[in-house]
Amino acid sequence: xxxxxxxxxxxxxxxxxxxxxxxINLNQAQDFKQMVNYQIERHGGLTTEAQTKIKNxxxxxxxxxxTVKSNSGTDKMEYGKEVSYTVNGKIKLLFITLPxxxxxxxxxxxSMVR
Numbered sequence: 001x002x003x004x005x006x007x008x009x010x011x012x013x014x015x016x017x018x019x020x021x022x023x024i025n026l027n028q029a030q031d032f033k034q035m036v037n038y039q040i041e042r043h044g045g046l047t048t049e050a051q052t053k054i055k056n057x058x059x060x061x062x063x064x065x066x067t068v069k070s071n072s073g074t075d076k077m078e079y080g081k082e083v084s085y086t087v088n089g090k091i092k093l094l095f096i097t098l099p100x101x102x103x104x105x106x107x108x109x110x111s112m113v114r
Contacts, residue, residue, distance in 0.1 A: 025091045078111065079114045086106050087104070
């Protein structure tokens with residue numbers, strides 16, 4: 001009886017830790033989205049230069065966990081034009097054997113290049 005209580009307690013602790021780590025990774029997707037907004041504003045769209053900086057940032061800080069796809073194309077936009085994009089991420093749940101969770105977060109930024 002005592003052994004089963006210990007087993008259930010350990011399972012509950014690991015489950016709570018796994019869910020907490022999932023939500024921390026989900027929050028990191030919002031941080032990455034903010035950086036994508038900044039790059040789009042600075043480069044006037046999701047240009048090749050902005051994509052290179054975003055890929056390097058994802059590689060250096062998030063182990064290539066996130067990618068960005070533009071719904072507005074990769075051309076430089078005029079000042080004030082809206083650039084819509086989607087941040088795709090793959091989040092793995094630790095301690096629980098579930099498939100990798102794919103997330104897609106839509107966003108938009110305004111070109112600030114004249």
